[in-house]
Amino acid sequence: MIELILEAQCTACGECVTICPSNVFDGGPGGVPVLARQQDCQTCFLCELYCETDALFVHPDATATHDLTAIDVATGDYRRDSGWGSWAEDAQYRNEHWRMGDVFALARSRT
Amino acid sequence: MNEGGLHHHQSDILVIGGGLSGCWAALTAARAGARVLLLEKGYCGTSGVAAPAGPGHWWVPPLPGAREEAVKARLDKAQGLGEATWMHRIMARTWQTLPDIGRHYQYEPDDSGRIRLNALRGPEYLRALRTYCLAAGVQILDHSPVFGLLRDKAGRVAGAYGVHFQGALGPYRAQAGAVILATGGCAFQSRLLGAANNTGDGHLMAAQAGAQFSGMEFSSIFSIVPHNTTMSRAMIYSFARYLDNAGQEIAPDAEGQSFLGVARALAQGRVLCDLSAAPETVRAQLPLISPNVMLPFRRQGIDPFQERFPIDLVGEGTIRGVGGIRLKGENWQTGVPGLYATGDVASRESVTGPISGGGAVNAAWALSSGCLAAEAALAEGHVSTGELEPFTDNEACSNGQNGSDSREKTIRKQIQAVMLDAPTQLSRNAGNLRAARNALENCHDSLTYSAPGGSWRQRQQRRETQALLAVARWCTASALERTETLGMHRREDAITKASDVPAYHVISSGLEHVQSRREAVHA
Ligand SMILES: Cc1cc2nc3c(=O)[nH]c(=O)nc-3n(C[C@H](O)[C@H](O)[C@H](O)COP(=O)(O)OP(=O)(O)OC[C@H]3O[C@@H](n4cnc5c(N)ncnc54)[C@H](O)[C@@H]3O)c2cc1C
Ligand code: SF4
Numbered sequence: 264m265i266e267l268i269l270e271a272q273c274t275a276c277g278e279c280v281t282i283c284p285s286n287v288f289d290g291g292p293g294g295v296p297v298l299a300r301q302q303d304c305q306t307c308f309l310c311e312l313y314c315e316t317d318a319l320f321v322h323p324d325a326t327a328t329h330d331l332t333a334i335d336v337a338t339g340d341y342r343r344d345s346g347w348g349s350w351a352e353d354a355q356y357r358n359e360h361w362r363m364g365d366v367f368a369l370a371r372s373r374t
Numbered sequence: 375m376n377e378g379g380l381h382h383h384q385s386d387i388l389v390i391g392g393g394l395s396g397c398w399a400a401l402t403a404a405r406a407g408a409r410v411l412l413l414e415k416g417y418c419g420t421s422g423v424a425a426p427a428g429p430g431h432w433w434v435p436p437l438p439g440a441r442e443e444a445v446k447a448r449l450d451k452a453q454g455l456g457e458a459t460w461m462h463r464i465m466a467r468t469w470q471t472l473p474d475i476g477r478h479y480q481y482e483p484d485d486s487g488r489i490r491l492n493a494l495r496g497p498e499y500l501r502a503l504r505t506y507c508l509a510a511g512v513q514i515l516d517h518s519p520v521f522g523l524l525r526d527k528a529g530r531v532a533g534a535y536g537v538h539f540q541g542a543l544g545p546y547r548a549q550a551g552a553v554i555l556a557t558g559g560c561a562f563q564s565r566l567l568g569a570a571n572n573t574g575d576g577h578l579m580a581a582q583a584g585a586q587f588s589g590m591e592f593s594s595i596f597s598i599v600p601h602n603t604t605m606s607r608a609m610i611y612s613f614a615r616y617l618d619n620a621g622q623e624i625a626p627d628a629e630g631q632s633f634l635g636v637a638r639a640l641a642q643g644r645v646l647c648d649l650s651a652a653p654e655t656v657r658a659q660l661p662l663i664s665p666n667v668m669l670p671f672r673r674q675g676i677d678p679f680q681e682r683f684p685i686d687l688v689g690e691g692t693i694r695g696v697g698g699i700r701l702k703g704e705n706w707q708t709g710v711p712g713l714y715a716t717g718d719v720a721s722r723e724s725v726t727g728p729i730s731g732g733g734a735v736n737a738a739w740a741l742s743s744g745c746l747a748a749e750a751a752l753a754e755g756h757v758s759t760g761e762l763e764p765f766t767d768n769e770a771c772s773n774g775q776n777g778s779d780s781r782e783k784t785i786r787k788q789i790q791a792v793m794l795d796a797p798t799q800l801s802r803n804a805g806n807l808r809a810a811r812n813a814l815e816n817c818h819d820s821l822t823y824s825a826p827g828g829s830w831r832q833r834q835q836r837r838e839t840q841a842l843l844a845v846a847r848w849c850t851a852s853a854l855e856r857t858e859t860l861g862m863h864r865r866e867d868a869i870t871k872a873s874d875v876p877a878y879h880v881i882s883s884g885l886e887h888v889q890s891r892r893e894a895v896h897a
């Protein structure tokens with residue numbers, strides 16, 4: 264479940280408010296969004312991709328909140344590993360989704 | 375146009391749902407020159423089950439014999455419910471159209487420099503579809519769930535109504551020459567990744583307009599997630615072993631019996647997953663193949679390859695199940711004039727048979743059904759003018775007593791207790807199905823007679839609960855109707871074998887009273 268908005272990193276761009284498929288955030292350009300409907304979060308992690316400054320942290324536990332604070336969390340790994348946004352030019356994080364078929368085939372060949 | 379607080383929209387084609395199928399439908403219609411409005415409950419680009427996943431598409435080149443062979447293999451698995459023509463059509467259309475996405479999706483070449491066109495990462499794919507739709511002139515309205523369909527004087531579906539929760543706030547009516555319903559399958563709000571918006575709303579709207587359902591018994595399928603998480607991505611679990619609370623390995627299920635052993639062990643206590651058999655190369659590649667799969671582990675301090683971790687099963691309902699709106703025409707018509715149903719909201723029996731189409735067939739179906747239905751709707755060329763009205767009037771009585779939120783939550787929990795109970799869903803019998811039916815009928819009795827008052831948000835939630843319940847009732851009635859085991863539908867009390875009776879579909883329908891019947895597969 265969405266756990267934190269790191270105010271120090273948030274540029275108040277409003278992107279998360281727009282793109283969250285569960286309409287969890289309130290607010291908009293000009294202010295740090297608020298978690299208005301935290302319990303509606305579907306734990307899809309996608310807001311993390313769309314936040315260019317890695318100001319969001321989604322906890323993988325979809326069933327509860329965890330009272331974490333900024334010092335407890337490291338953000339940005341999903342966006343980095345996806346080669347998303349500012350990581351797009353980094354060859355280290357090239358999209359290798361195409362390997363999926365080969366991995367399934369490998370698994371089948373072992374059983 | 376805004377009149378008395380009600381927003382009006384007008385288009386040639388209205389698409390409801392902006393996931394994989396709705397995007398391809400909208401894009402196709404807009405590129406053909408039509409005015410297209412796409413209404414999405416969440417956000418077109420992140421909503422729907424494909425967005426957080428990575429759909430591979432059924433991908434068979436038009437080489438001599440290749441498609442015939444693929445169709446033959448699938449027909450064998452489809453056990454009498456498959457139809458070669460439909461399979462050929464979705465394969466051909468996917469092959470023809472999918473590469474178009476390369477204008478907005480950045481494919482990366484594989485180790486041999488080849489582009490594998492069929493495999494796309496979900497977030498990038500859906501973002502590309504949105505960009506492409508906008509470039510083609512589709513009007514997208516996000517955070518605007520549709521509540522129900524509208525009909526014209528002749529009874530033809532000619533629009534929909536709902537509420538904008540962002541942008542132009544408040545209720546709207548959208549009028550169109552034809553409506554394409556692409557609201558996805560229904561997983562009863564299990565923790566299936568990306569499925570929270572897939573509450574069966576489209577099924578409910580279609581039923582109110584008179585549509586029927588087929589194959590709803592094929593809705594009993596579950597996947598593995600790390601405990602309490604949503605990460606239902608399958609690839610890494612193809613190397614998994616599972617151990618029960620006592621440390622005993624759970625024997626892999628016989629074919630078709632997916633995860634029954636795990637389900638029964640989970641009913642007794644914890645089940646641990648062991649991924650130590652995953653090859654080193656795969657471990658290293660995983661974050662760049664599916665970057666979200668490692669998040670639950672990394673963020674909870676688990677090394678999934680060195681230590682065993684607890685798992686849950688999450689229900690997939692009709693998403694990686696099969697059933698949905700029964701199609702009545704070769705271009706995804708529903709039998710209700712003006713209404714088409716594409717993607718997971720429609721029954722996919724003709725291309726999957728009684729086993730899941732997840733992994734390749736479903737995405738090809740979502741894409742090609744969207745494209746072909748859009749073309750058929752345009753060819754109809756219907757223009758809607760004049761007054762529209764809803765199919766049911768229970769939306770009109772907004773002054774009624776407020777449905778209490780807590781009772782509503784209780785009803786949702788009761789629906790889930792039935793539909794997401796893996797041991798009984800994976801091993802059905804007349805007894806547990808009748809108990810399920812009774813529990814759901816009790817929910818129905820306490821839900822129907824409360825008028826939809828309250829805030830727009832409460833009314834939306836009420837619609838969702840009604841939809842979840844309706845889908846659950848059709849699934850259960852259909853499962854009672856099919857007394858043999860077939861594909862994912864397992865009847866432990868079966869007396870006859872499916873192969874001993876002529877193939878049939880189970881057709882279900884009705885909202886006040888649910889009906890089910892068998893219909894022989896036409897030869
Ligand atoms: C984890 C996972 C992995 C998968 N992997 C594969 C794969 O590798 N290959 C494959 O073939 N298939 C795969 N599938 C299946 C595939 O993703 C689906 O078949 C496909 O996404 C269906 O498209 P759709 O548009 O019908 O539904 P969805 O993509 O679910 O979209 C439905 C949309 O309708 C919207 N909606 C719902 N109700 C309303 C309403 N009332 N008003 C407005 N909008 C509404 C939703 O918000 C959503 O955006 C996978 C599924 C899952 C869950
Ligand atoms: S996307 Fe990130 S930076 Fe933008 S408003 Fe949301 S949290 Fe702040």
Ligand code: SF4
Pocket residue numbers: 264265282283284285286287303304305306307308309310311321
């Ligand atoms: S994880 Fe998904 S549902 Fe939750 S806040 Fe982020 S985008 Fe919204």
